[in-house]
Amino acid sequence: MAESISIDKNLSDVDIYNAIIPQIQYLLNNDEPIISNLSNVTAVLMEAFNKFSWVGFYLLKENKLYLGPFQGKAACTVINVGSGVCGASAQTKDTIIVDDVNSFPGHIACDSFSKSEIVVPLIQNDKLCGVLDIDSHKYASFNLHDKMYLEIICRIITEKLNFNQINEILK
Ligand code: SME
Numbered sequence: 001m002a003e004s005i006s007i008d009k010n011l012s013d014v015d016i017y018n019a020i021i022p023q024i025q026y027l028l029n030n031d032e033p034i035i036s037n038l039s040n041v042t043a044v045l046m047e048a049f050n051k052f053s054w055v056g057f058y059l060l061k062e063n064k065l066y067l068g069p070f071q072g073k074a075a076c077t078v079i080n081v082g083s084g085v086c087g088a089s090a091q092t093k094d095t096i097i098v099d100d101v102n103s104f105p106g107h108i109a110c111d112s113f114s115k116s117e118i119v120v121p122l123i124q125n126d127k128l129c130g131v132l133d134i135d136s137h138k139y140a141s142f143n144l145h146d147k148m149y150l151e152i153i154c155r156i157i158t159e160k161l162n163f164n165q166i167n168e169i170l171k
Contacts (some may be wrong), residue, residue: 007048017149020048028160039069046071054135061170075110084108089119095147099140118142120150129163
């Protein structure tokens, strides 16, 4: 069955987040594989916001972040914790907003058109299990509203899905 979402792109970013959060809650189903669930989240976010150029998950195994479900251009497949924006967020377990990726020491450029980025950690039972990474082709695309709503979305994901499955998948 095709899952469809409805989003009015004329809404403000805050209104779009408020519209998609219940739809993400509805789509997540822990009886289905985590990869399928995370894939749908990337699709909803990418469809909802014109300002996003890349949306994806990096999933943690043994201190490395592995490319998971994503929408956008092909990206680097492995990032060490501590490297780049994703690795920095994984290390501190904090959301990082980068207004200009060129000014972030060690930024890993997967798409030369990428100008700004936000990375939100995924934490389950006090343990890091991955990050949500979103890029934009415009400078300073992300603000505290994006941080707040994307953290809510990541919390919903870690409350609904069991990330222990990731260890089996990332062999
Ligand atoms: N820019 C990220 C790497 C992943 S891509 O943006 C998809 C980083 O510096 O960690």
